[in-house]
Amino acid sequence: MRTLKIVVVSKCLPYLAGPAVFAFEEAKALAQMGHDVHFVTYKSYPHGTTIPDLDPAVLRNSGIMFHLVQEPISNKVIGSQIAIAMLSEVLNIAWSSSQKPDFLRAHYAMPHGLIAVTAGKLLGIPSVVSLQGSDVATLAKMDGFREASIAVFQHADLLTPVAQVLYEQVDELTQGRHSNMLVMPSPVDTERFHPEASLSIPNGVRIIYTGRLHDIKAIDVLICGFGIAQRRVNNLPMSLTVAGVGPELPNLKQLAKKLGLEGSIMFVEGIYAGLPELYRNHNVFATASQSTEEGMPFSVVEALASGLAVVATPVGDIPKHLKQWENCLYAKLKDPDSLAKAFVTLAEKPDLMAKIGTRNRTLAEQKFSMKEHCERLIRLIIAPYVSSY
Numbered sequence: 001m002r003t004l005k006i007v008v009v010s011k012c013l014p015y016l017a018g019p020a021v022f023a024f025e026e027a028k029a030l031a032q033m034g035h036d037v038h039f040v041t042y043k044s045y046p047h048g049t050t051i052p053d054l055d056p057a058v059l060r061n062s063g064i065m066f067h068l069v070q071e072p073i074s075n076k077v078i079g080s081q082i083a084i085a086m087l088s089e090v091l092n093i094a095w096s097s098s099q100k101p102d103f104l105r106a107h108y109a110m111p112h113g114l115i116a117v118t119a120g121k122l123l124g125i126p127s128v129v130s131l132q133g134s135d136v137a138t139l140a141k142m143d144g145f146r147e148a149s150i151a152v153f154q155h156a157d158l159l160t161p162v163a164q165v166l167y168e169q170v171d172e173l174t175q176g177r178h179s180n181m182l183v184m185p186s187p188v189d190t191e192r193f194h195p196e197a198s199l200s201i202p203n204g205v206r207i208i209y210t211g212r213l214h215d216i217k218a219i220d221v222l223i224c225g226f227g228i229a230q231r232r233v234n235n236l237p238m239s240l241t242v243a244g245v246g247p248e249l250p251n252l253k254q255l256a257k258k259l260g261l262e263g264s265i266m267f268v269e270g271i272y273a274g275l276p277e278l279y280r281n282h283n284v285f286a287t288a289s290q291s292t293e294e295g296m297p298f299s300v301v302e303a304l305a306s307g308l309a310v311v312a313t314p315v316g317d318i319p320k321h322l323k324q325w326e327n328c329l330y331a332k333l334k335d336p337d338s339l340a341k342a343f344v345t346l347a348e349k350p351d352l353m354a355k356i357g358t359r360n361r362t363l364a365e366q367k368f369s370m371k372e373h374c375e376r377l378i379r380l381i382i383a384p385y386v387s388s389y
Contacts, residue, residue: 004378005036005099007090009115010107012041012066013058013272018212019132021272022162022186022298023107024062029189029374031063038101040089042082043068058273067093083111090119101125103157109135110145113152126157128377130184133295136166140173153178160184160377163295163317185317187373188301190365195307195357196280204237205229205347208282208308210275210299213246218313218334220248220255222288225331225339227259232340233347240286243268243278279306283353284346286311290333296321296368305364309356311342321367325352327360 010023023039031037059066067089071082094100104127106116113129120127129152140149153159153174159181161167167183209222219242226240242252242265249267256265271278279285285303287310294316303310310328312318322328329342346353 003034003036004102005097006030006038006103006105007093007101007119008037008039008064008105008107009086009090009112010039010041011045011112012039018298019107019130022130022132024064025189025370026105026107026187026374026377027064028062029370030377033374033378036065036099037063038065038067038093040067040069040086040093043070083115086111087115087119090115091122094119094123094125103128106130106156108132109149109152110139113156114148117152117155120157121155128158128160129156131159131161131166131170133162133166133291136161136169136173140169150174155179158182161295162186164320165316166295184373184377185296185321185368186298186301187368187370188298188305188364189370190305190368193276193279193302193305193364195361204233204239205284205343205353206237206239206241206282207284207286207311207343208241208243208279208303209286210243210278210302211287211297213242213244213248213252215248216289216291217248218288218290219252221334221336222286222339223252223255223259223261223265224336225288226265226286226343227261228336228340229343229347230261230264232344236347238264238343238347240265241268241278241282242266243271243275245269275302276306279303279308282308283357284309284311284343286339286343288313288331288333288339289315291315294318301364301368304360304368307357307361309346309353310360311339311346321363325356327356327363 008023008027011020012024013020027037027039069085069089072085103125104116104120106112107130109129109131116127116129139145150173153170154177156179159179161183162185164183167181170178209219213219230238253267256262279302285308296317310322311331312328313333314330324330329345331338331342
């Protein structure tokens with residue numbers, strides 16, 4: 001297998017979840033396979049968080065060549081100019097070297113997929129776009145984004161939605177006139193995320209949620225359900241960790257205080273490097289998401305690989321992969337009491353919790369391995385488009 005030159009266009013760290021982490025982890029795995037990976041991303045984000053704020057060692061040790069793009073300021077161009085600057089950087093990578101990129105990999109249709117498709121047509125190389133959720137379920141249906149999104153769906157050389165529901169929505173939006181498309185669920189580095197056999201977890205239930213702190217994730221419902229469960233099992237310790245960033249953080253902290261749960265709930269922000277250890281210090285992952293845009297969330301897959309039992313609402317592709325009582329206890333949407341019942345069940349049946357965690361680790365190794373995902377990406381998707389491979 002020869003070394004491929006790959007250009008990735010995406011958001012990146014320090015986001016804790018979603019397409020940004022998927023993009024980084026996949027690029028890192030491709031680099032570890034020996035490929036030449038260039039990552040075009042933002043130098044700074046609208047909220048002011050910058051890539052250099054992350055531990056530089058995380059980026060430096062990834063084996064990826066980063067191209068941090070700053071939005072140019074010109075009164076000759078009206079509106080946001082960052083997408084133009086990212087396209088320019090992709091072209092610069094191609095034109096400044098004797099080796100043209102073998103393919104472009106974008107995560108999220110707007111604007112990264114559009115950048116990759118445009119550059120791919122200009123350079124005569126394939127573009128492969130990962131579809132993550134709201135880029136299909138929301139943006140592709142909005143005025144101002146609809147036609148551009150459909151252009152990506154029709155002109156990318158290959159689309160890799162992370163969930164079957166996204167495949168079906170693209171099929172409907174384009175009336176079947178879309179590019180080659182193959183569902184590829186969010187993968188996880190099973191060497192980085194793993195159970196720690198020597199770690200002694202105290203009796204009781206230590207619950208964790210990781211991801212965006214957005215109202216669609218219904219973390220307020222999760223907190224209320226946790227509070228109910230804690231009152232029902234007052235003879236066993238029970239705690240909740242909420243890890244992530246987002247607009248709901250102040251409201252969630254206020255809710256925890258209102259319910260008298262400040263001593264039982266810990267809020268953690270920006271902990272990418274320490275995330276595997278954080279999972280290993282818990283035994284249950286919980287999500288109360290109401291989002292119809294969910295695929296198989298990246299955070300759920302990380303929890304599986306870490307050997308955690310899962311409590312979840314049956315949204316997106318989660319029910320396609322996780323079976324009731326075998327991998328997960330399901331709770332009803334917008335129902336704190338239903339969540340509480342699941343938490344109490346696990347607290348009262350620690351053997352069940354442990355067995356679910358063990359099965360989930362096996363499931364992650366069999367179905368969600370990042371290494372196998374990248375090998376499949378190269379073998380089944382990229383190879384047909386790359387000459388002399």
